[in-house]
Every structure is written in structure tokens, then in C-alpha cells.
Amino acid sequence: xxxxxxxxxxxxxxxxxxxxxxxxxxxxxxxxxxxxxxxxxxxxxxxxxxxxxxxxxxxxxxxxxxxxxxxxxxxxxxxxxxxxxxxxxxxxxxxxxxxxxxxxxxxxxxxxxxxxxxxxxxxxxxxxxxxxxxxxxxxxxxxxxxxxxxxxxxxxxxxxxxxxxxxxxxxxxxxxxxxxxxxxxxxxxxxxxxxxxxxxxxxxxxxxxxxxxxxxxxxxxxxxxxxxxxxxxxxxxxxxxxxxxxxxxxxxxxxxxxxxxxxxx
Numbered sequence: 001x002x003x004x005x006x007x008x009x010x011x012x013x014x015x016x017x018x019x020x021x022x023x024x025x026x027x028x029x030x031x032x033x034x035x036x037x038x039x040x041x042x043x044x045x046x047x048x049x050x051x052x053x054x055x056x057x058x059x060x061x062x063x064x065x066x067x068x069x070x071x072x073x074x075x076x077x078x079x080x081x082x083x084x085x086x087x088x089x090x091x092x093x094x095x096x097x098x099x100x101x102x103x104x105x106x107x108x109x110x111x112x113x114x115x116x117x118x119x120x121x122x123x124x125x126x127x128x129x130x131x132x133x134x135x136x137x138x139x140x141x142x143x144x145x146x147x148x149x150x151x152x153x154x155x156x157x158x159x160x161x162x163x164x165x166x167x168x169x170x171x172x173x174x175x176x177x178x179x180x181x182x183x184x185x186x187x188x189x190x191x192x193x194x195x196x197x198x199x200x201x202x203x204x205x206x207x208x209x210x211x212x213x214x215x216x217x218x219x220x221x222x223x224x225x226x227x228x229x230x231x232x233x234x235x236x237x238x239x240x241x242x243x244x245x246x247x248x249x250x251x252x253x254x255x256x257x258x259x260x261x262x263x264x265x
Contacts, residue, residue: 004178008186011145017187018090020045024083038082039074051089051264052077060259080127084111088134089264094141103141105261106222107134112257113218121240124211132196135189136215139180139197143172159225165201177201213239221250222257 008014020041027037042048049070056073057066067073074082088108095104114133118126144151150171158164168175177198184194195206196215203212217239220231231246241249 002178003173004182007142007146007172007174008179008182011142014094014141014145014183018094020048020090021087024086028079028083033079035074035079035082038079038086039071041086042074042082043070048086048089052082052085055085055260055263058259058263060256060263078127081130084127084131084134085264087131091134091138092264095138097141097145103137103144107137108261108264109222109254109257110134110136110215110218112260113222113253114214116253116256117214117218117239117241123214123240128192129211129214132192132211133215133218135193136196136200136219137176137180138183139176139178142179142183143168143174143176146172161225161227210239217241218253221246222253226250 023041024038027033027041042052052073053067053070055061056063056076061077063076067076077085088111091107092104095101095107111130111132111134114129115126118124118129140151143154154164154167154171157167165175165177177200180197181194184197189197192208192211195208196212199206199209199212200215200219203209203216206212217231217236220226228246236246
């Protein structure tokens with residue numbers, strides 16, 4: 001019998017999404033949302049303020065002048081980017097507890113890769129692509145926190161080339177797609193993000209396959225044990241990605257993502 005509900009219920013620390021994210025998402029839902037409302041979340045949190053100033057002055061965005069005002073920093077980034085960074089920073093402690101920081105770093109790499117390719121191909125909004133890439137593996141938090149030693153064993157087996165969903169099913173009688181889908185429902189995430197979480201391994205089953213295809217593609221591309229043979233070039237072309245050498249694309253994405261990881265770490 002599938003243990004998804006039991007697993008999610010057993011991990012008390014993640015029943016609620018971090019309050020700062022809830023506030024940011026609720027503001028963004030409002031038709032009359034203002035940068036001031038979103039900015040207030042940042043300005044009343046010293047660590048967020050420092051991170052935003054560091055980020056806006058980093059090579060990741062490459063603005064030509066030094067920015068010392070948090071209001072100017074936020075206006076330069078724009079509302080959606082500000083919201084995305086709030087989510088990424090607020091989720092970091094939760095993800096770090098569920099994978100010794102590697103889960104958060106991987107999520108950031110996928111987020112940056114999706115943003116990069118969305119800019120390149122114009123298949124979806126780059127800001128939406130970023131947050132879609134960031135949340136895709138959120139279900140892994142549940143599995144790792146429910147039994148860290150067992151999930152470390154899963155990761156070791158997967159690193160040898162085994163299918164992650166099959167290995168998770170064997171050891172947990174569930175997988176990170178199912179646990180993530182349940183979290184998405186409980187957290188009332190937008191339809192786009194819920195779809196990404198549920199179908200990033202099976203994009204063709206989604207009602208919005210293009211974003212799921214993008215996340216699926218980038219997820220494979222940035223794996224530590226990347227194997228060019230697992231990336232189908234024809235699949236890449238379906239989302240506007242036509243490269244002869246995926247190693248160059250992978251290198252560009254990893255270099256860009258490491259800039260952001262360094263600023264938000």
C-alpha cells in the first residue's frame with residue numbers, strides 16, 4: 001500500500017510552508033500587489049536585506065553601478081524575481097536539513113538552467129521558469145527527513161545509474177513525486193508549480209507539458225554524474241533547444257548558477 005500520506009504526516013517540521021513564503025505568494029496573488037508590500041517583507045528581515053543587496057551587486061545580474069539602497073535593488077530586480085529569491089532563501093534551511101545542502105544547490109542549478117534556457121528559447125516566462133525549476137524536487141524533503149540514513153542509501157544507489165523513482169519506491173513505498181504532489185496540495189501552490197512537481201519525470205502526462213519538459217531536460221543536464229547519453233537531442237528540440245554539444249550548455253548553466261548559489265549561500 002502506498003505510504004505517501006503517512007510519510008508526509010510523519011514529518012512535523014514541514015506541515016507548513018515558511019511564513020515568509022506564504023506572505024510573498026499571497027501578495028503576488030493580489031491584482032493590486034505593490035512592490036512596497038513585497039519590499040516590506042525583505043526590509044524587515046535583516047538577512048534577506050543583506051542577501052538582496054549582495055545579489056543585485058553580483059556578477060549574476062551585472063548591473064553597471066554599485067547599488068546601496070534596498071528600494072533601488074528591489075525595483076531593479078522586479079516583483080517576480082524578488083518573490084522567487086524570497087522563496088529560494090526561505091526554503092534553504094528546510095532543503096539543507098533534507099540533504100546536507102546538496103538538495104538546495106541542485107534545485108538552484110535547475111532553477112538557473114530553466115531561467116537561462118527560457119530566456120534563450122522564449123518558450124516560457126524566465127521568472128516562472130526559475131521558480132518552476134527550484135521547486136521540482138521538494139518531495140525529497142519528506143523522504144530524507146523521514147529517514148535520513150535510508151535516503152542516503154537511495155542517493156548512493158541512484159548515483160550508480162539506477163532510476164530514482166524505482167529506488168525510492170523500493171525503500172519508502174512512495175517517491176518524491178508523490179510526496180511532493182501532496183505537499184503542493186497542502187501548501188496550495190499554483191497550478192504551474194504543482195504540475196512541475198508532479199510531472200517533471202513524466203512531462204507528457206502533464207496538462208502543461210512545455211514547462212515540465214524544460215525542467216525534466218535541465219534536471220538531467222545538471223546532474224553531478226551527468227551522462228550525455230541520457231539527454232535526448234530530439235527531446236531537446238521539442239522545447240527549442242538545439243545544441244550539438246550539451247557539455248557546453250551544461251558548463252554555461254553551471255557557471256551561471258554557481259554565481260547565484262555563492263550569493264545566497
